[in-house]
Amino acid sequence: MEIELIEIRDFLSAHHPFNQLPEPAINQVPALLQVRYFRRGSIIPDAGSIDDYLYLVRSGAVEIHGTQDELLARLGEGDLFGYRASHMEGHAEFQGTAMEDSLVYLLPAAEVDRLCKEQPQFSYFFEPAGGGRLRDAISNTGEDGSSHLGLMTTQIGDMISRAPISMPPDASIRDTATVMSDERVSSIMITEGEQLVGIVTDRDLRRRVVAKGLDTSLPISHIMTTDPHTLEANNYAFEAMLHMARNNFHHLPILRQGKVAGMLTATDFAERHTTSAVYLVSSVYKQHEVQGLAAISGRIPQLLQNLAAADATANSIGHVITAVVDAITVRLLQLAEERFGPPPVPYAWVAAGSQARSEQTAKSDQDNCLVMDDAYDSRAHGEYFKALAGFVCDGLNACGYIYCPGEMMAVTDKWRQPLAGWKRYFNHWIEQPEPKALMLTCVFFDLRCIHGEKNLFRQLREYLLAKTRGNQIFLAYMAGNALSFKPPLGFFRNFVLISGGEHDHTFDLKHNGIVPIVDLARVYALAAGSHAINTQDRLKEVASGGEVSHGGAHDLRDALEFVSSLRIRHQARQIKAGEAPNHYMSPDDLSHFERSHLKDAFSVVRTMQSVLSQRYLR
Amino acid sequence: MSIWKYLFNLEERRNWWTRKMPDGPLRDYYETPFPDRDIDWRQADYLAIDFETTGLEASQDQILSVGYATVRGDRLVLGxxxxxxxxxTVDIPEASAVVHGILDDEAAEAQPLEEVLPVILRALKGKALLAHHAAIEYEFLNHACRNLYGYPFLCPVVDTLALEVRQFRMRDQAIRSGDLRLAKARARYGLPRYPAHNALTDALAAGELFLAQVAYRSSRKPPRLKDLIVVS
Structure with missing residues (x-):
């Protein structure tokens, strides 16, 4: 009869670790549950100990606090706390608070114990080494997470990059070898239906077939290794690595609920390391051809995915990804100088826009310009710098940093100027601002020197900041520009979504979420004459200068981090699904908790935009 | 709603029927006292219940399915x-099949009402009946008991729809069409959306709504059962 509680069963089977339970076991769970409703602000539990039950949030949001009232976790739909789920070193006592009206399922402690005893996959979730939800949730306290890009937090299932390659046991040895070489795999699983019966590796073909002169028309079952070791997809990567090292395996079949999920190979671990930023950057400098650099930049989506999986902050991910682009740019310039000879006059290669701000993600185009020494003579030196800029911009394009649609690139003649020329440009933009021109050139107010004569760049920066600092007329134009993108929030705090077209029922996280904050920070920084370029740095710096209130700057930084991390996670999901990453997100893909935080973030932006407009546009 | 006038002195009426009635499922049901009207609401047990029927008239329509679960203390127990x-006993009218999705073939496999009614009465023993627009469930049960046993059905009743009306009146809010429907009422309390028109899902939905409604009562003191049951 309890199978009738199908709605609840379906909810359970959509959430970890209940989705690890086999069908008959999960069907029995709903009948073990109690349902409680906690009004916003109520304490959980209201009686007894938190260890009496395992709590599963069905709807609403719950915060977990420790004995010192410190925030340990923010939980939303599908998250667990209470018995076994909250056991962490140094945090013996917990208390939950409903942050929204919440419907919560309670599983009595005795039933949790029984399930753990009977279902090892289920119990693994609760073991200290397994981590648990709470630990993941705590990582949103904003610490730099890039250091633990690690095997401890990654499940094997997330490392398997391709669908399993398999053959039936009665296939011939020759056919199996053909499939292996077509698929470029060094091992293959032998399956009967969805049941794994054996594996065959390159080595087996060498030792058991070629060396013995075996007839290749024999069935593959003849030479396969039967009953191979396997691991479940929800085991953690470090376990698999230990397992393989201990047994000297190079190939390990991975199952998901008893069915073949894929093959984990020793190479997968090597690949994981090679996508670390340090490796990427160091290998950039070993490349002598553009193709080699393009191959490296091709790994950036994987890098982004790993960083997102390791719960690195959006700000640190931006820095890491940008570091790779910087390295590629420098390497291209070195190769150009090798090809065209040393520069006839000193120059500075300057990045603009998101690269300058160290805020690149998986999908970025190039914005850059070239500042030459005033000894530059277009007749004598023009060809050299044109060729240099062409080589670098083409190289970046080949690496996936596509040509800027607005042509804000050093390859455009206009943006390849001696220092005096650049000063003239900025003088014009700042003293005689025109709204339309500013919209296009505002990327040039975010500049960072990537390579060459840093002093040239410094002189330009001092020149322009001296002009913008406290310049009310110019700042009013910039403020007007900063208000051109609004957060997608309606009158009643509902989301305003794109309607129709390719991105129906989504909002644009970049233009309506991130760009408005970047634009606000730029106005503050120019008003204060601040050297900071990165948006977080700008907000941090201007908060002490009085351009914006401490609270306002702090809220904006939180909002930027939250929206950026949503975008990164969204893009990581798309990359994993083999889609091209974009900025369009549907509110349906957000948990209740994320939705409400996103609305808060958008409200902050809306408030700060109206403060800015009060200040400069009245 | 003439039926509710019987509810005065519910306990006395139960005693009276118990003395009068021959042995059988209904008498067994009446032998357990109703929960005391004066106790803290958390000390009472409730049976959240829902029927899918061929129509809304207890005198001519039939029950097609029943779903129920117990609310005990401040929680819904799914065990x-x-x-x-x-x-x-008749073919299912197409108009109602569209709503609840129960078809003739399925219904033919089902148990007859005379086998199911004792099960329902056993589950209801000593509890208050809890439903959204409870008059329907009450009337159908009353009708079934009169038909099968010749005696009326009595039970303290908690109606989440009536509680919702009270909320609107207390806040002096106008009730617009559709406001009192189960899904709409649940949405006001932040409860998740369920697929409608399965008797058990609707019973659970009503049970959860009840917990939310009590949590939202403005008074500091926990209400007593009599504050929640239908009186008029």
Whole structure:
């Protein structure tokens, strides 16, 4: 009869670790549950100990606090706390608070114990080494997470990059070898239906077939290794690595609920390391051809995915990804100088826009310009710098940093100027601002020197900041520009979504979420004459200068981090699904908790935009 | 709603019927006292219940399925959650099949009402009946008991729809059409959306709504059972 509680069963089977339970076991769970409703602000539990039950949030949001009232976790739909789920070193006592009206399922402690005893996959979730939800949730306290890009937090299932390659046991040895070489795999699983019966590796073909002169028309079952070791997809990567090292395996079949999920190979671990930023950057400098650099930049989506999986902050991910682009740019310039000879006059290669701000993600185009020494003579030196800029911009394009649609690139003649020329440009933009021109050139107010004569760049920066600092007329134009993108929030705090077209029922996280904050920070920084370029740095710096209130700057930084991390996670999901990453997100893909935080973030932006407009546009 | 006038002195009426009635499922049901009207609401047990029927008239329509689960203390207990299909004695009208999705073939496999009614009465023993627009469930049960046993059905009743009306009146809010429907009422309390028109899902939905409504009562003191049951 309890199978009738199908709605609840379906909810359970959509959430970890209940989705690890086999069908008959999960069907029995709903009948073990109690349902409680906690009004916003109520304490959980209201009686007894938190260890009496395992709590599963069905709807609403719950915060977990420790004995010192410190925030340990923010939980939303599908998250667990209470018995076994909250056991962490140094945090013996917990208390939950409903942050929204919440419907919560309670599983009595005795039933949790029984399930753990009977279902090892289920119990693994609760073991200290397994981590648990709470630990993941705590990582949103904003610490730099890039250091633990690690095997401890990654499940094997997330490392398997391709669908399993398999053959039936009665296939011939020759056919199996053909499939292996077509698929470029060094091992293959032998399956009967969805049941794994054996594996065959390159080595087996060498030792058991070629060396013995075996007839290749024999069935593959003849030479396969039967009953191979396997691991479940929800085991953690470090376990698999230990397992393989201990047994000297190079190939390990991975199952998901008893069915073949894929093959984990020793190479997968090597690949994981090679996508670390340090490796990427160091290998950039070993490349002598553009193709080699393009191959490296091709790994950036994987890098982004790993960083997102390791719960690195959006700000640190931006820095890491940008570091790779910087390295590629420098390497291209070195190769150009090798090809065209040393520069006839000193120059500075300057990045603009998101690269300058160290805020690149998986999908970025190039914005850059070239500042030459005033000894530059277009007749004598023009060809050299044109060729240099062409080589670098083409190289970046080949690496996936596509040509800027607005042509804000050093390859455009206009943006390849001696220092005096650049000063003239900025003088014009700042003293005689025109709204339309500013919209296009505002990327040039975010500049960072990537390579060459840093002093040239410094002189330009001092020149322009001296002009913008406290310049009310110019700042009013910039403020007007900063208000051109609004957060997608309606009158009643509902989301305003794109309607129709390719991105129906989504909002644009970049233009309506991130760009408005970047634009606000730029106005503050120019008003204060601040050297900071990165948006977080700008907000941090201007908060002490009085351009914006401490609270306002702090809220904006939180909002930027939250929206950026949503975008990164969204893009990581798309990359994993083999889609091209974009900025369009549907509110349906957000948990209740994320939705409400996103609305808060958008409200902050809306408030700060109206403060800015009060200040400069009245 | 003439039926509710019987509810005065409910306990006395129960005693009276118990003395009068021959042995059988209804008498067994009446032997357990109703929960005391004066106790803290958390000390009472409730049976959240829902029927799918061929129509809304207890005198001519039939019950097709019943779903129920117990609310005990401040929680909905899913352990005894039950869903039973009931075999109708007439063909299912198409208009109602569209709503609840129960078809003639399925219903033919089901148990007859005379087998299911004792099960329902056993589950209801000593509890208050809890439903959204409870008059329907009450009338159908009353009708079934009169038909099968010759005596009326009595039970303290908590109606989440009536509680919702009270909320609107207390806040002096106008009730617009659709406001009192189960899904709409649940949405006001931040409860998740369920697929409608399965008797058990609707019973659970009503049970959860009840917990939310009590949590939202403005008074500091926990209400007593009599504050929640239908009185008029």
């Amino acid at each position: 005894d959650a039950t869903h039973i299909l009931i075999r109708p």
